[in-house]
Amino acid sequence: MPFKAPHSSFVSFAVEATASGITQVMIVETDLHLNPQHSTYNEAAVRQLLTAAQDYAQARIEGPANIRLVSTRS
Numbered sequence: 574m575p576f577k578a579p580h581s582s583f584v585s586f587a588v589e590a591t592a593s594g595i596t597q598v599m600i601v602e603t604d605l606h607l608n609p610q611h612s613t614y615n616e617a618a619v620r621q622l623l624t625a626a627q628d629y630a631q632a633r634i635e636g637p638a639n640i641r642l643v644s645t646r647s
Contacts, residue, residue, distance in 0.1 A: 574633075578625040580605050580618055582645060589639070596637040599630050607644045 576584045576599075583602040588595055603622060606614045623642065630638045 576601070576626065576629045578622055580622050581626075594637065596639055597630075597634045598639045598641055599626060599634065600641045600643060601626050602643050602645050604645055605642075606646050607642055 578601075580603045581601050582604060585600045587598040587600060589598055601622065605618055605622065607619065608614060609616070619642070623640065626640045626642075630640055
């Protein structure tokens, strides 16, 4: 089942390998500004997107997982 949420435009997955082990990474591209100093930063929308991604990852990714939000806005 693909991840769908408001303000998400593309989702990909990666693996990070460190000395302490392997972690799955869910990368969510968004049209939201992620800098709290930006005039159009929307904290509620960012939290909603992050919560949706966390719920998705918890239900579908085995083992340790990280979520990375990446803004497509300049």
